[in-house]
Amino acid sequence: MDLSFTPLQDELRAQARGFLETNAEPAWSELAELGWTGAAVAEEHGGAGLGFLEEAVLHEEAGRALLHAPLWSTSTLLPFLPVEDQVAVAAGEASWTLALGPLVPDLDTATHVGVVGGDTIWELQGAEREILATSDESRPLGVVSGGAAGRALCASDVLPAVRTRSLAILALEAVGVGARALELSIAYVADREQFGRRIGSYQAVAHPLASSHAEIELARSLAWWAAWCVAQDEPEAPVAAAAAKADAADAAVLACERAIQVHGGIGFTWEHVLHRLYKRALAIQTWEASSAQLRGEVASHLLGG
Numbered sequence: 001m002d003l004s005f006t007p008l009q010d011e012l013r014a015q016a017r018g019f020l021e022t023n024a025e026p027a028w029s030e031l032a033e034l035g036w037t038g039a040a041v042a043e044e045h046g047g048a049g050l051g052f053l054e055e056a057v058l059h060e061e062a063g064r065a066l067l068h069a070p071l072w073s074t075s076t077l078l079p080f081l082p083v084e085d086q087v088a089v090a091a092g093e094a095s096w097t098l099a100l101g102p103l104v105p106d107l108d109t110a111t112h113v114g115v116v117g118g119d120t121i122w123e124l125q126g127a128e129r130e131i132l133a134t135s136d137e138s139r140p141l142g143v144v145s146g147g148a149a150g151r152a153l154c155a156s157d158v159l160p161a162v163r164t165r166s167l168a169i170l171a172l173e174a175v176g177v178g179a180r181a182l183e184l185s186i187a188y189v190a191d192r193e194q195f196g197r198r199i200g201s202y203q204a205v206a207h208p209l210a211s212s213h214a215e216i217e218l219a220r221s222l223a224w225w226a227a228w229c230v231a232q233d234e235p236e237a238p239v240a241a242a243a244a245k246a247d248a249a250d251a252a253v254l255a256c257e258r259a260i261q262v263h264g265g266i267g268f269t270w271e272h273v274l275h276r277l278y279k280r281a282l283a284i285q286t287w288e289a290s291s292a293q294l295r296g297e298v299a300s301h302l303l304g305g
Contacts, residue, residue: 168223181259242289
């Protein structure tokens with residue numbers, strides 16, 4: 001089995017990284033022009049006709065760049081939307097988020113909101129939105145009030161699949177966050193000198209970063225296993241996504257904490273990107289289910305099997 005990335009996936013990664021390094025908060029229409037919003041939409045409906053593994057590249061890079069756009073929330077729901085809505089997303093004319101609880105992600109940027117009612121997921125219409133201040137400014141949360149159920153979008157029995165996609169995407173984002181924090185750390189300790197030596201030569205600095213490297217690479221393997229399971233509609237996709245999100249989120253948080261430590265004073269300043277990476281890692285770690293809860297799901301699956 002060839003586990004290496006395909007030329008298309010490598011090209012997508014290079015394109016995404018180059019674009020996001022120069023566009024911190026791109027418009028949704030710009031992402032549509034690049035083909036990101038409709039990556040998994042069929043070509044006959046205006047999309048790129050790619051699979052979830054190609055989408056996974058974009059989500060990992062989005063985490064690395066702390067993308068402020070509803071890519072996660074839209075991609076989570078997109079395959080289950082009616083064709084006309086998929087066409088609108090691919091064209092950059094619509095984006096989505098799903099209100100499953102009191103806090104709704106990407107509410108400041110998503111143009112449409114889905115809500116569960118009975119055995120159906122509906123489009124919520126006429127609701128008031130309140131955007132809340134959160135520690136991760138690149139991914140605000142919000143609450144909706146009022147409104148009424150509009151069009152029926154799909155049956156609510158897709159919710160387990162929606163959750164699996166969401167967890168897999170968050171795991172990929174967490175890998176991107178942790179990898180970026182580690183890159184910044186390595187670059188800093190290779191240049192910063194104390195007592196006539198680069199600080200990366202000290203074991204107390206090098207060993208924690210080596211641990212982060214090992215943890216992030218393991219998390220990357222789990223995240224891409226989950227992405228493959230989702231792409232292939234494997235029965236193990238739910239447990240793969242749970243394992244990946246739990247491990248990747250924890251690895252990202254630790255990588256950010258170690259990065260802040262090795263950076264010293266500059267690591268604690270508001271001007272440095274590390275605190276924003278740390279906040280995204282913490283947000284991913286706590287969203288939907290804690291790492292302990294997800295590991296409990298994995299354990300129940302293994303013991304039950």
